[in-house]
Amino acid sequence: MFRHLLLAGALAAGTAVTLAAPRAAHAQAGDAPSTYAIVIGSNAGGPGQDTLRYAEDDARKVAQVLVELGGVSADRVDVIVHPTPDVIRARLDHLAELVAADAAAGHQSRVVFYYSGHARAQAIDLGADELPLDELRKRLFDVKATLTVVVLDACQSGAFARVKGAAPAADFSYSSREHLDASGVAVLASSSGSELSQESEQLRGSYFTHNLLVGLRGAGDANGDGQVTLDEAYQYAYHQTLLATAETAVGSQHVTFEADLKGHGEVALSFPRAATAAIELPAAMEGTTLVEDTRAKVVVAETYKAKGAAVRIAVAPGDYRVLVRSGNQLARCDVGSDGSVDMARCQTETLEAARPKGGSLHELRVEIDGLAGGERDDGYTQNLTAFGYNQALGPSAGLQALAIKHVAPYVWVGGLASEVGLPSWTRATGAETQELDWSMTTLDVVGRGEVPIGSDGALSRLALYGQVGAGLALGHAHFSGAEGESNSHTYAGYAFTAGAGVHFDFRHQFGVSAGYQFDYAPAIDDRIGNTHAAGGHRLLAGLSYGF
Amino acid sequence: MKRLPISLVIVSAAAASQLGATNCGQVTRDPGFDLWCGDSLCAWKVERGDVERVPTWNEGDPGVQLVGTDTAIEQLTPVTSDDTTCIKFTLIANIDLDANVALNIDVDGDGTIERTEQLPTSSWKPLEFLIAIDAPYSGVRFELAKTGAGSAVLAEIDAVTSTDCDPSLPKISAFPAPLGAGCNGSADCTSGYCAVDGTFLPGDGLAATGVCVGCDGAATCGSGDVCGAGVAISAVGGVPWQCVPAGAKDLGEICVQDAECATGICTGGACSTCHTGSAGGSDCATGETCGPDWMTGFDLFTPYVCNPNGMARASGQPCASDDDCMSGTCSGEPYSECSDGRPCTNASECPLDSSLENGDCNLIGVTGGVCR
Numbered sequence: 001m002f003r004h005l006l007l008a009g010a011l012a013a014g015t016a017v018t019l020a021a022p023r024a025a026h027a028q029a030g031d032a033p034s035t036y037a038i039v040i041g042s043n044a045g046g047p048g049q050d051t052l053r054y055a056e057d058d059a060r061k062v063a064q065v066l067v068e069l070g071g072v073s074a075d076r077v078d079v080i081v082h083p084t085p086d087v088i089r090a091r092l093d094h095l096a097e098l099v100a101a102d103a104a105a106g107h108q109s110r111v112v113f114y115y116s117g118h119a120r121a122q123a124i125d126l127g128a129d130e131l132p133l134d135e136l137r138k139r140l141f142d143v144k145a146t147l148t149v150v151v152l153d154a155c156q157s158g159a160f161a162r163v164k165g166a167a168p169a170a171d172f173s174y175s176s177r178e179h180l181d182a183s184g185v186a187v188l189a190s191s192s193g194s195e196l197s198q199e200s201e202q203l204r205g206s207y208f209t210h211n212l213l214v215g216l217r218g219a220g221d222a223n224g225d226g227q228v229t230l231d232e233a234y235q236y237a238y239h240q241t242l243l244a245t246a247e248t249a250v251g252s253q254h255v256t257f258e259a260d261l262k263g264h265g266e267v268a269l270s271f272p273r274a275a276t277a278a279i280e281l282p283a284a285m286e287g288t289t290l291v292e293d294t295r296a297k298v299v300v301a302e303t304y305k306a307k308g309a310a311v312r313i314a315v316a317p318g319d320y321r322v323l324v325r326s327g328n329q330l331a332r333c334d335v336g337s338d339g340s341v342d343m344a345r346c347q348t349e350t351l352e353a354a355r356p357k358g359g360s361l362h363e364l365r366v367e368i369d370g371l372a373g374g375e376r377d378d379g380y381t382q383n384l385t386a387f388g389y390n391q392a393l394g395p396s397a398g399l400q401a402l403a404i405k406h407v408a409p410y411v412w413v414g415g416l417a418s419e420v421g422l423p424s425w426t427r428a429t430g431a432e433t434q435e436l437d438w439s440m441t442t443l444d445v446v447g448r449g450e451v452p453i454g455s456d457g458a459l460s461r462l463a464l465y466g467q468v469g470a471g472l473a474l475g476h477a478h479f480s481g482a483e484g485e486s487n488s489h490t491y492a493g494y495a496f497t498a499g500a501g502v503h504f505d506f507r508h509q510f511g512v513s514a515g516y517q518f519d520y521a522p523a524i525d526d527r528i529g530n531t532h533a534a535g536g537h538r539l540l541a542g543l544s545y546g547f
Numbered sequence: 548m549k550r551l552p553i554s555l556v557i558v559s560a561a562a563a564s565q566l567g568a569t570n571c572g573q574v575t576r577d578p579g580f581d582l583w584c585g586d587s588l589c590a591w592k593v594e595r596g597d598v599e600r601v602p603t604w605n606e607g608d609p610g611v612q613l614v615g616t617d618t619a620i621e622q623l624t625p626v627t628s629d630d631t632t633c634i635k636f637t638l639i640a641n642i643d644l645d646a647n648v649a650l651n652i653d654v655d656g657d658g659t660i661e662r663t664e665q666l667p668t669s670s671w672k673p674l675e676f677l678i679a680i681d682a683p684y685s686g687v688r689f690e691l692a693k694t695g696a697g698s699a700v701l702a703e704i705d706a707v708t709s710t711d712c713d714p715s716l717p718k719i720s721a722f723p724a725p726l727g728a729g730c731n732g733s734a735d736c737t738s739g740y741c742a743v744d745g746t747f748l749p750g751d752g753l754a755a756t757g758v759c760v761g762c763d764g765a766a767t768c769g770s771g772d773v774c775g776a777g778v779a780i781s782a783v784g785g786v787p788w789q790c791v792p793a794g795a796k797d798l799g800e801i802c803v804q805d806a807e808c809a810t811g812i813c814t815g816g817a818c819s820t821c822h823t824g825s826a827g828g829s830d831c832a833t834g835e836t837c838g839p840d841w842m843t844g845f846d847l848f849t850p851y852v853c854n855p856n857g858m859a860r861a862s863g864q865p866c867a868s869d870d871d872c873m874s875g876t877c878s879g880e881p882y883s884e885c886s887d888g889r890p891c892t893n894a895s896e897c898p899l900d901s902s903l904e905n906g907d908c909n910l911i912g913v914t915g916g917v918c919r
Binding site (some may be wrong): 163383384386387388427434436478480481485486487526527529530 | 600601604605606607608639641671673702703705773
């Protein structure tokens with residue numbers, strides 16, 4: 001699922017204006033600034049857009065982390081789910097009034113604006129309605145906060161980098177420490193101007209928001225000072241989102257960061273050290289690490305844990321377990337009541353091979369299928385009937401061997417050889433019987449499209465396939481005459497096959513297939529001008545072995 | 548319609564016992580020309596011209612090619628109106644443009660073709676004809692005849708009883724019918740005599756119809772003739788009553804009246820030397836009994852003699868088999884008959900059984916024999 005937002009120019013222009021207007025540069029000594037947050041999530045898609053699955057959930061998670069770890073009072077976090085444009089207008093107007101009141105009282109204020117959902121070039125899409133970006137920008141920057149942090153999780157939200165008068169955030173090497181001030185505007189976007197933002201079924205959220213939140217929970221605390229700054233959060237989200245999306249079918253997603261801040265203080269977004277609950281990943285742990293909320297059955301953190309230093313992940317009180325993958329080993333670790341993880345008590349197992357989207361467990365597959373089905377009726381067989389022959393009961397049945405190679409996402413090519421016995425035709429003549437026994441051998445070049453049904457677990461190993469092939473047909477016919485006469489002939493022609501079915505890969509390289517196939521091989525001729533196209537509708541089932 | 552005396556019906560009914568003889572609706576035999584006897588057809592008779600065995604869709608599945616410019620094959624089938632009044636005739640034909648092939652239908656097999664169906668030019672196409680025939684009838688002869696120089700190959704010639712004939716389909720009428728053919732009344736017969744008996748022979752198919760006969764007792768025959776057992780016109784027709792010369796049949800020949808026989812005695816459907824039962828009186832010497840001489844299996848169409856097979860007859864005395872004679876030799880005309888008692892010289896003269904095969908023609912004794 002992609003989050004479409006084209007922030008081309010309009011909001012950017014407003015940003016330039018806002019950045020040029022300095023805010024109250026300093027809070028009064030000992031007077032902590034007020035922090036307000038408007039967190040918006042909208043799953044609804046506009047015309048031509050899919051409904052998102054996790055945008056509203058992401059908004060709730062962001063709000064939760066801001067309250068838990070961001071030092072934002074719960075009554076100052078305005079979570080807006082599935083809003084209309086008028087609702088957003090009203091909430092921004094109300095926020096502007098609150099900030100103005102704070103300013104009038106001599107207090108500094110910070111604003112965090114988060115939006116997750118669909119957008120187009122000139123507006124964000126809120127289902128059937130839309131909110132023009134120009135208006136959103138104006139209303140957002142009319143809020144005269146000391147510091148405004150804008151977080152956008154939508155497709156092509158990095159278009160925001162083409163801001164007039166602002167330099168692109170470049171890459172992860174950007175050091176905000178040299179530029180940030182305690183006042184100004186910072187924009188964190190989920191993807192570059194030409195990229196799609198992606199949701200993950202496994203994470204049950206977007207890659208970007210998920211990694212941003214994991215970073216804020218402590219994984220992004222690069223210097224271990226117990227707080228995650230805007231710069232640290234960006235760098236963590238950039239790395240992890242890029243890693244997570246590198247092998248997806250859509251492709252890499254680069255988080256962008258744009259800022260125009262003044263001052264010399266760092267902007268801390270979260271304070272995981274102050275959290276009431278935290279999980280400490282021990283220094284010896286190494287590997288891709290998932291922290292799973294066992295009650296909610298969701299992954300609250302996913303990070304690569306390097307050996308050498310402990311990492312503290314702030315979480316809400318609850319039950320958790322930690323899964324660490326290293327190579328093909330997966331360790332399942334319980335979390336102690338104090339948040340510690342005892343690696344000696346982790347249960348380790350060998351990982352099942354996983355199928356990447358559009359990919360395969362194996363690059364080469366050999367498959368043996370049994371197939372059976374009715375035989376085609378045509379002029380040849382109708383002639384046999386006219387000559388008094390009767391077709392034996394039972395289907396056409398045989399075996400086929402398939403060898404295919406995975407050449408591209410979802411695409412396999414290879415060869416198919418089949419040998420199918422066709423129902424015999426007999427005709428009683430007194431005490432004897434005339435009989436036609438025949439079979440068809442085909443050698444085809446085949447192409448197969450194969451799409452996994454799911455992205456993980458067993459469903460990722462269950463795939464739907466469609467297959468077509470063409471090649472050479474060799475028909476064999478043996479006729480036994482009534483007086484002991486017999487003759488045999490071999491015929492050549494072309495063959496065509498098309499089919500569809502399902503394939504399931506077991507562990508240890510074996511797999512099974514089942515499907516439908518239509519074969520057509522006009523090759524067997526009689527002496528009076530009829531040609532039998534062997535084939536018809538057939539069902540198949542087979543075993544495969546992957547290499 | 549005339550009603551014949553019981554004794555007179557024996558011959559006709561016995562001959563007509565083949566009626567209703569088709570098995571499972573099959574009318575013709577060897578539809579696929581599978582039974583070639585060398586270079587000749589087994590089930591089909593070449594009436595004129597030559598035929599060749601030629602391959603059809605497969606070289607192992609032969610058809611028959613009608614060679615020459617005037618060629619015909621025929622098959623006499625025992626189908627009767629008790630089987631059906633509708634026959635579906637099918638075949639597969641490969642007929643050139645310059646070949647003229649016709650299906651000729653001869654109801655009752657008397658040589659008279661009642662209908663001709665022209666076969667179209669065809670390239671291995673199945674052809675079908677529905678043939679409706681007025682009841683009663685006794686047997687059908689199918690003839691396939693080709694004229695012209697073109698090639699004609701026929702295969703899968705088949706005829707089966709059918710129910711597909713529409714009432715509007717013109718029926719073939721074979722009336723007036725020949726001797727031995729079925730009839731509903733005198734007007735149906737060429738001879739003007741239709742004999743019927745509905746009670747004497749069980750299950751013979753004659754319950755509702757009669758058989759065309761040539762005479763109705765001696766009164767219908769000329770001077771010196773007597774109404775007796777005649778000669779069947781075909782294997783599918785019954786043995787008809789006909790006027791035959793009086794006292795002309797030798798011991799052992801088929802008969803229905805004493806007057807037909809030189810011996811003056813007709814017992815068991817054959818000219819005999821004695822009567823059975825009280826009618827026998829003093830026909831046989833003391834200590835001898837009158838009995839059937841030949842082992843026919845049903846004591847009909849066998850001559851009855853005194854002390855049969857008793858090797859008691861002296862030289863010069865009449866005999867029907869070698870075992871009748873003291874010398875062990877009975878000289879006379881070898882006599883063969885079909886299973887229904889009709890005289891025959893080969894199996895093709897015998898009625899067809901349910902498998903459409905001709906019955907056997909068995910040498911069974913001698914006629915007009917005298918002990919040596």
